Amino acid sequence: MTQILIQGETILAIHVVEQGDVISAPDIIYPKSVLSDWSIVEVDLPADFQLGAYKWEAGSLVPLPPPAGPALSRQITVLAMRNRFTKAEKIHIDLASIDDPAKSLAERQQAAEIRVLQADLAASSYVDLDREDTRDGVLQLELAGILPPGRALEILDAPVELSERPIK
Structure with a gap:
């Protein structure tokens, strides 16, 4: 009892x-x-x-009805993040990351920033699409002309598909 x-x-x-x-x-x-x-x-x-x-x-x-939980996570796998870019965009990003000592300091710094973004992505176990540094990084690619106008938000704000979610 x-x-x-x-x-x-x-x-x-x-x-x-x-x-x-x-x-x-x-x-x-x-x-x-x-x-x-x-x-x-x-x-x-x-x-x-x-x-x-x-x-x-x-x-x-x-x-009682289950409590309204937090919004669904906007975390995706690293591969899912890469797959949000087209093959042409990935090639453009890779080429823009190459350091050329003959280029200006500003161009070399931009290439270094891209390499840092790539290294951070490679070291990640997942990508949080709402994290400020994730959003800033993709938006920087657009501002640098590596991605076409509006493309950064398409990549960042597309709905997260079940197949993109990390297995927990």
Whole structure:
């Protein structure tokens, strides 16, 4: 047998009753000044019972709808990220990453930034499409003219397909 301490529809505590062991007042758990309008009820708990997953309504336990969780993760595998780029875009990125000592310092720095982005991607176990550095990196490729206008947001904001998600 199990007893539950309820206040209105809220289940505050459960107590598995052993022989001769009964909660007779909630002040065992809560100070009297904190709790009012309480009841103790004997119930058979469902196997999946958890505090916060049920409410007390009309004399019985009623499951609550699951809480609205956070938005689905926008994490994808590294391969899925690479596959969001066309083959031509990947070639353009690779060529733009080559250091040429004959080029200007600004052009060499841009090539170095691309190599850093590629190294970060290669070292990642997944890509979070909402991370600031991920977004900045892809947007930088567009600003540098490596990707056509509007393409960065197409890559970053496309819906995440089930096949792109990392296995956890």
